[in-house]
Amino acid sequence: MSDHESVRQLLALSAAGLLDCSQERMVREHARQCAACAAELDEFAALAAGLSALPSPQPPAYLLARTTALLAAEADRRQGAAFAAASAVFAFALVLLTGQALRTLVGDSAALAWLAWAAITSVFGAASALVLTSRRRLERSTV
Numbered sequence: 001m002s003d004h005e006s007v008r009q010l011l012a013l014s015a016a017g018l019l020d021c022s023q024e025r026m027v028r029e030h031a032r033q034c035a036a037c038a039a040e041l042d043e044f045a046a047l048a049a050g051l052s053a054l055p056s057p058q059p060p061a062y063l064l065a066r067t068t069a070l071l072a073a074e075a076d077r078r079q080g081a082a083f084a085a086a087s088a089v090f091a092f093a094l095v096l097l098t099g100q101a102l103r104t105l106v107g108d109s110a111a112l113a114w115l116a117w118a119a120i121t122s123v124f125g126a127a128s129a130l131v132l133t134s135r136r137r138l139e140r141s142t143v
């Protein structure tokens with residue numbers, strides 16, 4: 001690629017002030033010797049000046065508040081899911097350990113009764129969690 005072509009690709013970046021010192025020096029030295037690049041650099045400089053003079057739109061105030069609230073809700077949801085998973089693992093281990101302890105101390109029938117009781121209450125607990133989760137989603141969707 002010729003020096004002219006490589007410099008031409010950098011003219012817009014030069015006008016925007018985005019080149020490092022060595023690239024900027026290379027563009028300026030070439031533009032002093034090449035009228036076409038100098039003219040194009042002047043056009044880009046005028047465009048850059050015009051763009052920087054335009055007012056920059058500000059996002060509406062509610063957008064930041066709404067985005068912050070959504071991010072906080074998502075973080076809360078993830079934290080709640082992690083806590084629920086850890087609680088479920090802990091409860092499962094506790095039920096198994098209690099069942100094993102009952103089996104050792106009292107016998108198989110007590111351990112089976114315990115495991116059946118734990119299974120029934122777990123099903124009701126899981127159903128309650130699903131109902132609460134769906135209700136929470138419904139409340140969030142109506143806000």
Ligand SMILES: [Zn+2]
Nearest residue numbers: 004034036037
């Ligand atoms: Zn040139």
